[in-house]
Amino acid sequence: MIENSFYSQEFHGPYELYNLGDFTLEEGGMIPKCQLAYATFGELNEAKDNVIVVPTWFSGTNKAYEPYIGEGRALDPSKYFIVIINQIGNGLSSSPHNSLDPISMVNFPKVRISDDIRAQHQFLTEKYGIEEIALVVGGSMGAQQTYEWAVRYPDMVKRAAPIAGTAKNTTHDFIFTETLIDAITSDPGWKNGNYQSCTEVVEGLNRHAKIWAVMGLSTEFYKQEQWRLFGVNSVNEFVYDFLQPLFAAMDPNALLTMAWKWQRGDVSRMTNGNLDEALGRIKARTFVMPIDEDIFFPPRDCEYEQSLIPNSDLRIIKSICGHFALFGVEGSAYFDQIDKHLIELLSTPV
């Protein structure tokens, strides 16, 4: 266990913690007193049928979704009870840096998407008695979790909207994620996961950030100098003053925990590797929402999976920001698309 002030109410609050008790993991081992950090917006109605669940993406927390929420929007807290749940290992929920021995730091166990969804299910049922989810929506690893929710609990999930992510991670994505892992673990300061502070791993984190600069955006984003959307005045500022500091504050072992999990996201693990069968189980009305300029979750891959989901539509989001459109820096140009599709989805009777 080490200190990291980045993972705090100051930067990511308000959020609360729920203690799942000892949580056994699919890969073996368990997390004692496993905690999920979460943030809620709106009120659970009496029928308990106005729940929207939003799982977090790689390196993101509940805070990253705040721009998605607002009155009159799809994620409207005056109508819905919106629960943003931080994935295990993201730095706020139980994670390598905030866990005690014997699972502290590099000894933190391997966590799968399936573990997250079982944990989130336990949390929502135990704490709120929720038996029905109006919508699960999330971006990137949040999309992976959305798929896992819809396949694992098909009767509970009424609608699903995976944004910029896949149900079964692709080989290309697996290798891409390897390069992110390599960037961190190759830093001698990482010390096989036993650094005392993330500042010791800053060079590895900076390399990791620069790979994101290549894969997270689009060729056209740079050509049109759209880094201005991030409030910077040059491409160098974008890489060195925005992206690198963003990741440098994070815990390397948290990123590695999430990367390992991301690489192995695959709903077909529930059906002996049969993806058709897994996606065929989904009962939710589903909008599959890739981003047109996404380099590593390209629409082509998402379209294939959508074709295997019974009651689904493909809704492609247009954004020159590529995968990082998820940050929402384009404002209404992005959110108007998201809201339009999600409002339509939420208005569909199920």
Next chain:
Amino acid sequence: MIENSFYSQEFHGPYELYNLGDFTLEEGGMIPKCQLAYATFGELNEAKDNVIVVPTWFSGTNKAYEPYIGEGRALDPSKYFIVIINQIGNGLSSSPHNSLDPISMVNFPKVRISDDIRAQHQFLTEKYGIEEIALVVGGSMGAQQTYEWAVRYPDMVKRAAPIAGTAKNTTHDFIFTETLIDAITSDPGWKNGNYQSCTEVVEGLNRHAKIWAVMGLSTEFYKQEQWRLFGVNSVNEFVYDFLQPLFAAMDPNALLTMAWKWQRGDVSRMTNGNLDEALGRIKARTFVMPIDEDIFFPPRDCEYEQSLIPNSDLRIIKSICGHFALFGVEGSAYFDQIDKHLIELLSTPV
């Protein structure tokens, strides 16, 4: 100067060497007795108007182009005098590892694409008295050099075919190349460029290779398991037994020299930054030939440049291999497209 048996006649021969004498560089400094390694196919005719010049790509040598050459093909040695010229710093021509002090290893000067083309021009005119080039064709950095040839010597170059490359390197590409550089220079074994053998930098070279595995191919390449084209039986074999050993044999400083040069390829340096004016200078009949699945020299970027070239066509090559289609592992599925376009180009009167 260090030994590296990879750069030898055994692996890249037959090739010859031409001594340019002391060669002054645009960035300052010079290469004493600068040598260009080259390979020729066919005979120079009496009119000296049957010359095809082929500059090499990043990490490649003359050897890489041999599959492009053959009787009845576009690059037909029974008709043309084909000269493949190794770029400076590629390990065969004057390079960090084969140079003596004071420009050995990390002290090797910065070389620009413009230096290469001036060097190649000196070589062709001095050695052969060539005043006209029927075609300059090259892939990737070979395309960058092709553009430089066509803009710098517009009266000499009659036809040009840049494959999978740009006239002005893009910002996205610049950052991508940074990640390749970071992968190598972050290896403590690199020792600021003063390693004794490339084997000391194998971890950095391996990381560099893995980034190529992400950017060099396409998402669909992996989905369809097209790594079989490279004669391997699994994706792990492709990454660990093909790509990593391929790059591990190379000289890290050579790769860094080429990467620095690649990042700064820009014909508009000849026209005070005016790309329209630079490309407008081209008199060659030009076929711009991007590869449809290329992640980092995407057709969109190439199409824009093509629109600025007076007498040009856009000819998109289809290949699931993305940028690495250049290796030619698809055989006729790839080469039939290349040959068709180049035969048409070569048959165009100029």
